[in-house]
Amino acid sequence: MTADFGIKIEGVSHAYGGGQSGLASGTLALKQTDLLIGHHEFHALLGPSGCGKSTLLYLIGGFIPVQTGSISTQKGPVTAPGPDRSIVFQNFALFPWKTVLENVMYGLQKKGLPEAECREIAQAHIKLVQLGGFEQAYPSQLSGGMQQRAAIARTLAVDPDILLMDEPFGALDAQTRRVMQEELRMIWKKRPKTVVFVTHDVHEAVFLADRISIMSARPGRIEHQIDTGLGPERDESTLTDRRFVELGEQIWRLVREQAVLASRGGL
Amino acid sequence: MSTLSALLKREGLMQALVLAGLALVWEASSRAGWVHPFLLPPLSDVLVRLFTDMQSGAVFVDLGLTLYRALTGFVIAAVLAVPLGILMARKRGVQWFFDPLISIGFPMPKIAFVPIFILWFDIYDTSKVIMITFSCFFPIVTATYSGTSHIDKWPLWSARSLGASENQLLREIILPLAAPSILTGLQIALPVGMITTIVTEMLMGGSGVGGAMIAAGRFADSVGVFAGIMEIAILGMVVIRALDRLRARLLVWHPENRAH
Numbered sequence: 001m002t003a004d005f006g007i008k009i010e011g012v013s014h015a016y017g018g019g020q021s022g023l024a025s026g027t028l029a030l031k032q033t034d035l036l037i038g039h040h041e042f043h044a045l046l047g048p049s050g051c052g053k054s055t056l057l058y059l060i061g062g063f064i065p066v067q068t069g070s071i072s073t074q075k076g077p078v079t080a081p082g083p084d085r086s087i088v089f090q091n092f093a094l095f096p097w098k099t100v101l102e103n104v105m106y107g108l109q110k111k112g113l114p115e116a117e118c119r120e121i122a123q124a125h126i127k128l129v130q131l132g133g134f135e136q137a138y139p140s141q142l143s144g145g146m147q148q149r150a151a152i153a154r155t156l157a158v159d160p161d162i163l164l165m166d167e168p169f170g171a172l173d174a175q176t177r178r179v180m181q182e183e184l185r186m187i188w189k190k191r192p193k194t195v196v197f198v199t200h201d202v203h204e205a206v207f208l209a210d211r212i213s214i215m216s217a218r219p220g221r222i223e224h225q226i227d228t229g230l231g232p233e234r235d236e237s238t239l240t241d242r243r244f245v246e247l248g249e250q251i252w253r254l255v256r257e258q259a260v261l262a263s264r265g266g267l
Numbered sequence: 268m269s270t271l272s273a274l275l276k277r278e279g280l281m282q283a284l285v286l287a288g289l290a291l292v293w294e295a296s297s298r299a300g301w302v303h304p305f306l307l308p309p310l311s312d313v314l315v316r317l318f319t320d321m322q323s324g325a326v327f328v329d330l331g332l333t334l335y336r337a338l339t340g341f342v343i344a345a346v347l348a349v350p351l352g353i354l355m356a357r358k359r360g361v362q363w364f365f366d367p368l369i370s371i372g373f374p375m376p377k378i379a380f381v382p383i384f385i386l387w388f389d390i391y392d393t394s395k396v397i398m399i400t401f402s403c404f405f406p407i408v409t410a411t412y413s414g415t416s417h418i419d420k421w422p423l424w425s426a427r428s429l430g431a432s433e434n435q436l437l438r439e440i441i442l443p444l445a446a447p448s449i450l451t452g453l454q455i456a457l458p459v460g461m462i463t464t465i466v467t468e469m470l471m472g473g474s475g476v477g478g479a480m481i482a483a484g485r486f487a488d489s490v491g492v493f494a495g496i497m498e499i500a501i502l503g504m505v506v507i508r509a510l511d512r513l514r515a516r517l518l519v520w521h522p523e524n525r526a527h
Binding site: 058061062063080081082083085086087089091093094095096097098099106107110111138139140151154155158164 | 419421422424425426427428429430431435440443444446518519520521522
């Protein structure tokens, strides 16, 4: 049982703009955050904007250095970015000079796999996200939803232990967003991974996650943790499920509390 | 779509007609004696001279020398300036050291260094090429530096989380992301390099289009001088068009090439 965790976050605080930037003291984004995310758990981080949920995600990703406290995975403490913790961003962050196929192959090539194998794995993942036929397209030729599918394929192809998602559907229109949510949940069922999904959309969090952390207004902390208990199957019928509706309202109230605090803090 | 291409064709035709009209005015003004033919020799005389020089091969020797000097200087400048611009954007120490030097050098009229370069490197090709490199260097390094500094962190973070090392990041991600800015820098530098080539040839002599023009001037051969102007115009147009083509080919992925 001791090793059966996905991500362990202990006493993590993070300040921006301190030190040399000339500010007397930096802005505290995270304060004494503790969080234990289970192995192959789909975990959503929910909170008002500016609460530090993205900061926490970037710390897990190793993109910004841990200042205080510690973050560790099965591979040990996090010190730098790596393909065991791959990420999907809101703005897709595809490589615009590479085709869809080349984008998806990139991480596989970094692993040193032979070219033919890279191509094969990449193609399988392009099919998985239903982008078959667009292998040779450049990102700028694709719609937002298709670009995000490509980005998800690129991230899944390297088979990370942990999948980090930073408001991945935030830039998509409502219909595309809904479709992508269902597909993500389906893909996750086929290939279980530890997922940390940052969002400020309450229903998105409830629909996707097994467990939800609600963060406090800045400086961020984990204020509440809720098991959705909606079971592994999520589809159209989940949306009308009594539990889904109730959870949505309950969580919305908790998030709203923090959002109100955040807006007062801003005055 | 077909109407658009027809319109474009028509526009191209109109532009050609305007050029032809101007050529006609040129020809007529000296033929009719409005302007003294020594000050402005008739276009037809200039074209005949170009043709005979082409037959004798003299044009190609001059054009070849000019092109060789211009491109050598330009390529050396690019090879030095692109990596330096990228390093300046990525490494604080490099930026700290070079930024003041480039700030001073960029606005300076590089051609003012000609006497110094003649003193140091003599008047032959080495000296000319160094002069051309020197004047091409600044626009390229500035454009590369600014383009690289404005790259989003997201694709860089993506690459890192896909397993790219710091060195792979530079070559495989940062270089292509900065490519549009780098190419813009090259497109600014190329005409600067052409100008510098002609001027150094005029000042230092030794064949090339610039040298040939000065020689023609010394012999009061105004047709020869105007033939030189035509050669420069054609050469400049060809190399700049070639670089435009190169840009379009390298940046096929870029939205700027989504014309269809």
